[in-house]
Amino acid sequence: MATFKDAPLDPRLTYWQARHQAFDETLARGEQRLAAKGRLRELRLPDGLDFSSNDYLGLADHPLIRQRLRDALDAGLALGAGGSRLLRGNTPLHEQAEQAVAAYKNAPAALMFNSGYDANVGVITTLTGAGDRIFADDLVHASMIDGMRQSKAVRHRFRHNDLDHLQQLLAEDRALKAQSGRRFILIESLYSMDGDVAPLSAIADLAAQYDADLIVDEAHATGVFGPDGQGLAAAAGVAHVPLVTLHTCGKAWSSFGAFVTCSEAVKQRLINRCRNFIFTTALPPWVAVHWLAVLEVLQHESDRAEKALTLAASFRARFAGRLDMGESQSQIVPVILGSDPRACFYAARLQAQGFDIRAVRPPTVPRGTARLRLAFNAKLDAADVARLGDAFEAIMQEESVSDG
Numbered sequence: 001m002a003t004f005k006d007a008p009l010d011p012r013l014t015y016w017q018a019r020h021q022a023f024d025e026t027l028a029r030g031e032q033r034l035a036a037k038g039r040l041r042e043l044r045l046p047d048g049l050d051f052s053s054n055d056y057l058g059l060a061d062h063p064l065i066r067q068r069l070r071d072a073l074d075a076g077l078a079l080g081a082g083g084s085r086l087l088r089g090n091t092p093l094h095e096q097a098e099q100a101v102a103a104y105k106n107a108p109a110a111l112m113f114n115s116g117y118d119a120n121v122g123v124i125t126t127l128t129g130a131g132d133r134i135f136a137d138d139l140v141h142a143s144m145i146d147g148m149r150q151s152k153a154v155r156h157r158f159r160h161n162d163l164d165h166l167q168q169l170l171a172e173d174r175a176l177k178a179q180s181g182r183r184f185i186l187i188e189s190l191y192s193m194d195g196d197v198a199p200l201s202a203i204a205d206l207a208a209q210y211d212a213d214l215i216v217d218e219a220h221a222t223g224v225f226g227p228d229g230q231g232l233a234a235a236a237g238v239a240h241v242p243l244v245t246l247h248t249c250g251k252a253w254s255s256f257g258a259f260v261t262c263s264e265a266v267k268q269r270l271i272n273r274c275r276n277f278i279f280t281t282a283l284p285p286w287v288a289v290h291w292l293a294v295l296e297v298l299q300h301e302s303d304r305a306e307k308a309l310t311l312a313a314s315f316r317a318r319f320a321g322r323l324d325m326g327e328s329q330s331q332i333v334p335v336i337l338g339s340d341p342r343a344c345f346y347a348a349r350l351q352a353q354g355f356d357i358r359a360v361r362p363p364t365v366p367r368g369t370a371r372l373r374l375a376f377n378a379k380l381d382a383a384d385v386a387r388l389g390d391a392f393e394a395i396m397q398e399e400s401v402s403d404g
């Protein structure tokens with residue numbers, strides 16, 4: 001019997017091989033240019049003591065959460081949603097999770113998204129449009145930037161956490177007559193590469209003064225700040241102000257996906273018009289089980305957030321005035337080293353000593369602010385942080401010797 005190997009070679013095969021190869025070579029030249037600038041991104045496996053993941057509460061291997069998932073799967077829970085939410089992918093568990101997260105956030109409604117990236121792009125493109133004006137902090141996440149880019153609204157950026165600049169832009173906008181659309185202010189409550197927090201109350205006041213709607217990304221604050229980890233808006237007593245808040249579940253919750261909290265009317269608008277919600281397969285129902293289990297844990301284990309924050313504060317205290325840690329006030333502590341090679345040098349030294357710490361370079365952060373992003377989590381203890389501190393001291397000493 002003739003086998004596949006004996007089949008005549010498709011003469012078009014060589015055409016396609018050559019065509020793909022030529023394209024691969026073009027792409028590779030682009031990556032070589034990045035490598036020459038020291039900017040090539042590479043996938044690396046986790047290795048060493050975790051000072052870099054967003055598993056701030058250490059929930060990735062929580063026994064109760066594992067048990068809840070195991071029980072649900074053993075009871076026959078479907079492994080996949082089987083479709084988008086508007087088709088067959090909407091299950092009672094999705095609705096239960098949405099009700100639970102809305103109640104957790106004291107919000108009228110919540111809607112699940114497949115990722116925080118989708119949520120930001122989807123919310124911004126659905127709620128803002130032609131005639132509207134967006135005012136976004138300079139350091140908002142790429143997903144907010146992509147949402148703005150896809151929106152037909154006019155975009156303004158204000159200097160990071162600079163209330164005067166925001167007010168100036170809002171005042172200039174208001175001075176323009178005959179504007180019919182809405183104003184939207186876009187911020188994160190806790191900035192992911194800097195670990196500093198937004199002046200939420202003051203921004204809420206400005207939003208009221210200039211009739212603007214606030215959209216707040218709580219990706220890195222959810223689970224860590226506020227009562228039961230409700231976020232910084234709740235901690236600041238302004239949870240009722242934002243039109244929409246976004247919470248990712250892949251960070252402190254150590255799960256996957258995201259949810260937004262909003263009014264029922266906003267939720268209905270998203271269900272009806274948001275392409276990132278409509279045209280995608282729903283999260284598997286076990287993600288909803290995962291979220292429900294996390295909510296259970298958050299009610300009883302608030303000491304986890306406290307621990308991560310205390311460890312970060314102890315590192316900051318040890319190096320205050322000796323390392324540039326920006327305005328960090330959270331579990332995220334940047335060590336801003338300036339040049340890319342300096343950040344890579346520190347990262348390599350720390351990795352060699354068993355710490356999983358990564359250099360973050362432009363374009364992820366502004367030029368000249370290459371850094372290490374330290375993320376403290378509840379699985380670490382004081383001895384780990386002391387050891388990290390000693391390693392920093394040694395590198396700083398090595399640097400001063402070679403400089404001198």
Ligand SMILES: Cc1ncc(COP(=O)(O)O)c(C=O)c1O
Binds near residue numbers: 117141143188192249
């Ligand atoms: C501030 C912020 N918003 C949104 C996202 C996107 O969330 P997700 O990872 O769920 O897509 C991230 C993730 O890096 C983030 O840091």
